Amino acid sequence: MILLIQYTVVFTSVLMLVALGGCFSEHSGVINIGLEGIMVFGALGGALVMRYLPDGTMGVVVVMACVLAAMLAGAIYSLLLAVAAINFKADQTLVGTAMNLLGTAAATVLVKAVNTAADPNNPSATIAYGSKRGAFQIVSGMEFSWLAVLAVILLVLSYFLLYKTKFGLRLMSCGEHPQASASVGINVYKMRYAGVLMSGMLGGLGGLVYITAGVSEWKFENGVAGFGFLALAVMIFGGWKPFRIALAALLFGVFRSLSNVYHGLSGIEISIAIAICVALLALFAYKCYKDKKVNIPLMVVAVASVALPFLVVALEVTFPPELYNMLPYIISLIVLVIFSKNSAAPKAEGIPYDQGTR
Amino acid sequence: MKIGRAIVGILCVAFAVYLYATAQPLAITLIVLALGIGIIASARNQKGARTPLLKQQAVQTIIASLGCILLGLLIGYIVLLIINPDGAWKALSTILENFWSFSSQRGQIKNFGNTLAKTVPLLMCALSVLFSYKVGLFNIGAAGQYVAGAGVAIYFAIALKMPWWVCMLAAMLAGAALAAISGVLKATRNVNEVISGIMLNWICLYLVNMLLVPCQDINMSETFSLKKGYPQAVIPTLGLNELFNNHQYITIAVPMAILIALLIWYIMTKTKLGYELRATGLNKDAAKYAGMKGRTNIILTMAISGALAGLGASMLYLTDMAKWPSAVAAVPGMGFNGIAAAFLGGLHPIGAVFSSFFIQHITDGGSFMEKIYPAEIASLVSSVIIYMCAFVLYFRQTMTKAVDNRIERRHAALVSNVRGTIRGELEDDFRSVVHDELEKSRPHPVSLDKPAARTPEEAPAPKPAEPQADEPVRPVRMPSFDLDDDWEPLSGDSDEDTDGEKKEKKKDKKDKKDKKDKKDKKSKKGGSDK
Numbered sequence: 001m002i003l004l005i006q007y008t009v010v011f012t013s014v015l016m017l018v019a020l021g022g023c024f025s026e027h028s029g030v031i032n033i034g035l036e037g038i039m040v041f042g043a044l045g046g047a048l049v050m051r052y053l054p055d056g057t058m059g060v061v062v063v064m065a066c067v068l069a070a071m072l073a074g075a076i077y078s079l080l081l082a083v084a085a086i087n088f089k090a091d092q093t094l095v096g097t098a099m100n101l102l103g104t105a106a107a108t109v110l111v112k113a114v115n116t117a118a119d120p121n122n123p124s125a126t127i128a129y130g131s132k133r134g135a136f137q138i139v140s141g142m143e144f145s146w147l148a149v150l151a152v153i154l155l156v157l158s159y160f161l162l163y164k165t166k167f168g169l170r171l172m173s174c175g176e177h178p179q180a181s182a183s184v185g186i187n188v189y190k191m192r193y194a195g196v197l198m199s200g201m202l203g204g205l206g207g208l209v210y211i212t213a214g215v216s217e218w219k220f221e222n223g224v225a226g227f228g229f230l231a232l233a234v235m236i237f238g239g240w241k242p243f244r245i246a247l248a249a250l251l252f253g254v255f256r257s258l259s260n261v262y263h264g265l266s267g268i269e270i271s272i273a274i275a276i277c278v279a280l281l282a283l284f285a286y287k288c289y290k291d292k293k294v295n296i297p298l299m300v301v302a303v304a305s306v307a308l309p310f311l312v313v314a315l316e317v318t319f320p321p322e323l324y325n326m327l328p329y330i331i332s333l334i335v336l337v338i339f340s341k342n343s344a345a346p347k348a349e350g351i352p353y354d355q356g357t358r
Numbered sequence: 359m360k361i362g363r364a365i366v367g368i369l370c371v372a373f374a375v376y377l378y379a380t381a382q383p384l385a386i387t388l389i390v391l392a393l394g395i396g397i398i399a400s401a402r403n404q405k406g407a408r409t410p411l412l413k414q415q416a417v418q419t420i421i422a423s424l425g426c427i428l429l430g431l432l433i434g435y436i437v438l439l440i441i442n443p444d445g446a447w448k449a450l451s452t453i454l455e456n457f458w459s460f461s462s463q464r465g466q467i468k469n470f471g472n473t474l475a476k477t478v479p480l481l482m483c484a485l486s487v488l489f490s491y492k493v494g495l496f497n498i499g500a501a502g503q504y505v506a507g508a509g510v511a512i513y514f515a516i517a518l519k520m521p522w523w524v525c526m527l528a529a530m531l532a533g534a535a536l537a538a539i540s541g542v543l544k545a546t547r548n549v550n551e552v553i554s555g556i557m558l559n560w561i562c563l564y565l566v567n568m569l570l571v572p573c574q575d576i577n578m579s580e581t582f583s584l585k586k587g588y589p590q591a592v593i594p595t596l597g598l599n600e601l602f603n604n605h606q607y608i609t610i611a612v613p614m615a616i617l618i619a620l621l622i623w624y625i626m627t628k629t630k631l632g633y634e635l636r637a638t639g640l641n642k643d644a645a646k647y648a649g650m651k652g653r654t655n656i657i658l659t660m661a662i663s664g665a666l667a668g669l670g671a672s673m674l675y676l677t678d679m680a681k682w683p684s685a686v687a688a689v690p691g692m693g694f695n696g697i698a699a700a701f702l703g704g705l706h707p708i709g710a711v712f713s714s715f716f717i718q719h720i721t722d723g724g725s726f727m728e729k730i731y732p733a734e735i736a737s738l739v740s741s742v743i744i745y746m747c748a749f750v751l752y753f754r755q756t757m758t759k760a761v762d763n764r765i766e767r768r769h770a771a772l773v774s775n776v777r778g779t780i781r782g783e784l785e786d787d788f789r790s791v792v793h794d795e796l797e798k799s800r801p802h803p804v805s806l807d808k809p810a811a812r813t814p815e816e817a818p819a820p821k822p823a824e825p826q827a828d829e830p831v832r833p834v835r836m837p838s839f840d841l842d843d844d845w846e847p848l849s850g851d852s853d854e855d856t857d858g859e860k861k862e863k864k865k866d867k868k869d870k871k872d873k874k875d876k877k878d879k880k881s882k883k884g885g886s887d888k
Contacts, residue, residue, distance in 0.1 A: 033498075033552065080745065090748035093496045093552050097697055098748065101741035105734045112732035113441045123729055221734075225687050229556050236553065320571075322564040322685075329557040336549045336557075350550075 001269050007257030008250070009144060010213035013151035014206045015249035015256075018231035020158050021074075021202030023240055027162065028195025029175040029188075030085050031350040033096025035203050036228025037103025038074045040220070042204020043211040044107045045073025047127040047218060048114070059135035063146055066136075066208060074204015075197045077103070082196040086189055089352035104223040111220045128217040136212050147209045154202065159242040171195055175346030178353045188353050206231070230256070233332035237284075239344040244287070251280045252328040259324035281331075363397055370394025388427070391712065392420045418754050419704030423713065425753070426702060426746035434739040442730055449727045453736055456723035464603060469722065471605035475679055477718040478615045479504070482670025483696025484703060484710040485622050490663040491705055492626060493655065494639040499540050499555025500667040501693025502562040503533035507668030508675045508690075509566030512581050512682055515591030516573040522593050526672045533668020534661040536562060541660030545653040551660070559689045570682050580681040593676045611673035616711060618666070623707040635659055667693060691737075698740055701747035717743075 018035055025032035032038075049069040053062055080099055084090040108125045115122045136145045162168035173181040174191040182188050210227055211218040234252055238245030254277050258270070336343075374391035396417050431450070438446035452459050457469030483500050490497035497503075507529035514525040536558055543549040573581045584592050585606075593609040602608045626632040638645040638655050646652045671692075674680050699717050703709030717740050724736025 031552075033556070084745070084748050088749055088752045090752065091496070093498060094697065094701065095745065095748045097498065097694055098741055098745035101691065101694055101698075101737065102745060105737040105741050108734040109437060109441075109732045109738050112734070113437075116441070116730055120730070123732070125732070125734075223688065226560060226689070229560060232553070233557060320568050322568045326561050326564040329560045333543075333554060333557045333561070336553060337543060337547050 001272075003261050004257055004269065004273060006144065006214070007260055008253045009148050010209065010253075011256045012246075012249045012253035013145075013148040014210045014213075014227060015231050015234045015252055016155060016246050017151050017202050017209060018206035018228060019234040019238060019245045019249060020155065020242060021199035021206065022231055022235045023199075023238075023242065023245060024158070024162075024171070024195045024202065025078075025081075025199035026195075026235070026240060026346050026349050027172045027175045028192045029178055029346060029348045029351070029353065030081065030192055030196050031092045031096065032078075032081060032196065032199050032203075033093055033232070034078070034081055034099030034103070034228075035096075035199070035231055036224060036226070037096075037099035037101070038077050038200050038203035039207030039210065039224045039228050040103035040107045041077035041207070042070040042074035042200075043207030043218065043224065044110065044220065045204060046070035046208035047129070047211060050129050050132050050212075051127050053132060055131060057132070062132050062135040066212075067147070067150065067205060070204045070208035071201040072204070074202070074207065075200040078196050078200025078203070081200075082193050085352065086192045086196070089354065092350055092352075100228065104221070107220045107223075125220040126217050127220070129212070130216075133212060133216060145209065145213060147205075147212070150205075151209065154205075155242055155246050158202075162242060167194075172346070174353075175348055178348055179357065182355065192353065203228070203231075230328060233328050236345075237328075237332050237335050239339075240346065241344070244284075247280060247283065251277055251284075251331075254280075255324045255327050259321040262321040262324065367394045367396075367398030370397055388424065388716075392424055395709075395712075396420050415754075416704075416706075418757055419706070419709070419750075421757075422750040422753050423702050423704055423709070423747075426743045426750070427716070429746050430739045430743035433742050434735050437735060437738065438731060441732075445728055445730070449731045449735075452727045453720050453723040453739070456719050456726065459723070459726050467603045468605060471599075471602040471608050472679075473715070473718050473722045474602075474612055475605075475607040475609075475677060476674070476722070477715045478611050479670040479674040479692055480695055480699055480718055481615050481619060481711060481714040482666050482673065483693050484699035484714045485619060485707060486663045486666035486670070486693075487697050487700040488703070488705045488707065488710060489622055489626070489666065490659050491700065492639050493635045493659040494642065495541075495544065495551050495656065495659060495663075497537065497540075497555060497660065497663045497667075498552050498697070499537060499558050499693075500663070500696050501689045501691070502555065502559030503536050503664040503667035504671045504693045504696075505559070505566050505689060506532040506536045506562050506664075507671030508682060509562075509569050510668070511672035511675050512573055513569055515584055515588050515676065516582055519588060519590065521590050522676055525591050525676055526593075526669060529668045529672035530665040531668070533671070534665040537660040537664020537667070538657055540664075541657035544660070545656040559693075563686060563689050566682070567685055571684075573682075574684045578681075580683045583681070584676065584678040591676060592678055593673070607677045607679040609673075609677050611677065615670075615673065618669075619707040619711050622666075626707070631658075667696070670696075695740065698744040698747070701750070702743055704750075 018039060021038070022032050022035055046066040046069050049065050050062065053065060077099070080102075081092070081095055084095045085092045111125045111127055112123055115124055115126070136147060138144045138146060138149075160168075162172065170181065170186050171191050171194060174186065174188050174195070178188045181191070206227070207224060210224055230252060234245060234248045237252070238248035254273055258273055262270075370390055371394035374387050374394055377387040377390060431454075434453070435446065435450050438449050456473060457466045460466045460469060483504055486500045486503065487497050510532035511525045511529040514520040514528045515522075520528070540549075540551045540554045540558060543554050544551045570581055575582045582588070593611050595609045598610060598612065599605050599608045624632075626636065634645065634650045635655055635658075637648065638650060638652055642652060645655075675682070695717060696714075699710055699714035702717065703711070703713035720739060721736045724733045724739075727733060727735070
């Protein structure tokens with residue numbers, strides 16, 4: 001059970017951070033498909049710093065340096081998207097896809113080069129953290145990382161930034177109707193740059209959280225195993241709103257950890273986890289009902305279709321772990337279908353801003 | 359169609375193939391190939407008006423693609439230099455030479471066959487992506503449709519022991535069905551096909567992992583070999599493999615893929631369906647207004663696109679060249695590489711044939727480098743190429759604008775030249791008119807037809823008002839226009855004029871005015887170009 005909770009905490013904070021990043025980018029009007037690549041680069045930045053810091057460094061310094069490096073690496077990498085999508089009006093999906101491919105390839109090449117330079121007989125793409133990884137743990141030996149705390153702080157900060165500051169409201173206006181924003185003197189290009197760079201920072205940090213959890217080294221050939229895409233799903237399910245994104249991240253985090261530690265769990269533990277999931281789903285359904293954005297029968301069907309497999313599990317029918325991996329995507333797809341008519345997505349996302357069209 | 363040019367172009371392409379076959383440097387081969395395709399393309403455009411070469415879409419695309427490739431290679435080279443400058447050039451040429459880096463002919467042919475066999479699925483994915491992109495749909499789900507095709511093909515082959523063509527059809531249907539989900543969601547609920555495609559990619563990956571559990575060879579932790587256990591499901595070779603030194607993976611899938619590329623080109627350009635699809639892609643609302651069924655077309659396009667990706671997967675997995683490992687953790691990159699090939703090929707089916715071969719070529723070449731260089735450099739290069747492809751549209755617009763500007767400048771120069779000439783003529787006219795008027799105002803009567811013949815030509819324009827010849831468009835309204843009234847008293851002064859004469863003169867004046875108006879309009883037109 002403790003293992004399940006540990007995994008859930010890690011996955012939830014990763015998904016939350018990256019989805020918040022995606023949220024900033026999309027609110028400014030740029031679709032960020034390249035989150036996966038950004039995560040890889042952020043992870044790479046953090047891991048390299050961790051590798052090169054001397055062994056006796058203070059824990060606080062290690063954490064701070066890694067976090068800053070990851071954010072910086074993510075932000076720099078996200079410039080690729082910003083320049084192409086904002087200045088050159090490129091197809092954002094294409095750029096994002098290229099960034100995902102480039103992220104893994106470039107990180108692998110870089111790490112291999114670094115490893116070979118240090119030791120010619122070691123052409124692997126693995127970075128080992130050594131003893132410094134202990135700095136991240138709140139309680140040594142347990143996978144509760146300081147980064148999870150940081151994630152929660154960033155969540156609150158993001159909410160305030162988006163909804164309570166001039167900057168955030170302006171940012172969101174650029175994703176809804178950039179021409180209108182420009183007409184009242186907001187620099188849409190700057191705002192979009194800010195959005196994309198922030199998504200780079202948060203995405204990079206998410207990558208760092210992902211690779212430092214529960215392992216003592218990271219193989220960069222593997223990238224981040226689709227967490228960037230999962231974060232997109234979280235963002236959609238969270239309706240582009242920070243706190244809902246946190247809830248969605250929790251839900252999908254439970255799913256993901258269930259698929260990872262499924263075999264070591266007893267029936268009761270699984271049932272509890274599932275109960276949490278169903279409760280979360282019910283919470284979502286209630287919120288949607290309160291928003292009156294959706295017709296209730298569809299919502300009931302959706303919740304039922306998600307909850308039914310769990311009932312089956314509770315009745316001791318074994319399911320392959322792949323199912324838990326699949327569920328987040330299925331749920332997001334259902335949500336997309338239900339909400340499509342009045343989607344919460346920023347209206348102008350994915351459309352290059354052209355000053356000429358007013 | 360200019361037959362001569364087309365033949366020259368085809369010869370160029372043939373020469374490029376020859377260069378390739380004799381292991382000449384790839385850069386030269388590429389340039390010759392591009393030249394050939396460019397000439398063929400320019401031969402097509404020769405109806406009526408001549409489009410400047412640089413403005414032709416095909417030429418622009420080829421230049422852009424070559425630029426992307428060069429930039430990608432340059433960045434790859436820089437990375438190689440940073441890693442180890444000594445062998446960097448050799449490593450880069452190994453990537454570019456791929457199988458030619460083998461000394462024995464056997465090795466060359468074997469690895470050429472490998473590259474060719476792996477190009478097939480890549481080409482199919484590229485076709486899938488470009489076909490849907492023509493309709494304005496970004497089929498990022500090609501990766502998932504590829505996975506579905508692979509899973510279903512293997513399942514039908516191993517679990518159901520079906521012959522190869524049934525497996526292929528099933529894979530096609532699986533891909534089509536998966537893509538049709540995206541299509542239906544897009545058409546009926548307006549769900550972005552990119553997002554639904556991404557979700558379906560992963561759903562499908564996990565489904566296929568589940569589906570193929572009974573087909574796994576526990577010892578190898580991948581699916582059973584088709585050649586050993588299920589030869590009925592292996593795509594037949596029909597003797598094609600003998601061309602490649604009995605290469606076991608060269609099957610009829612290779613020519614099939616090229617034929618399908620041609621077929622897609624035919625459907626897109628020559629059929630009513632293709633016309634409708636392209637029209638929908640260019641302007642959805644206009645297409646709908648013209649009575650095309652937008653929704654059906656979206657679903658149909660996605661289904662065809664998915665079928666292509668699914669078929670591509672079956673063409674690889676049914677040769678037994680690749681097997682499905684147990685519990686794959688990430689969506690295979692084939693579909694994403696298909697996006698690269700589609701855009702590098704300028705979103706043209708024939709271009710995709712070359713571009714997908716190129717991408718597979720450098721990917722395979724990457725694995726032959728010395729071990730100090732990571733093989734992933736090849737995928738680094740190809741991902742830089744896709745990234746660069748995102749700028750192609752911008753590049754094209756800039757290029758078109760530059761060409762237009764140049765043409766306009768040339769036109770403007772021409773116009774001002776012509777105007778200068780006209781002005782010179784006008785001056786001559788003016789002199790002769792003044793001369794005539796002077797003649798007329800003499801006491802003795804003048805013959806009727808002379809002034810009539812002269813005056814309508816041009817009105818007298820006073821010298822000082824005449825602008826300099828090199829002054830641009832401004833003097834569109836000729837000063838002479840305003841001076842018409844001055845002309846009247848001039849002619850009125852001549853007391854000798856009879857009524858009839860006056861009438862005639864007035865008529866002439868009218869004629870002249872009309873003519874002048876026309877001229878004005880002309881010069882205005884020339885001016886407004888600027």
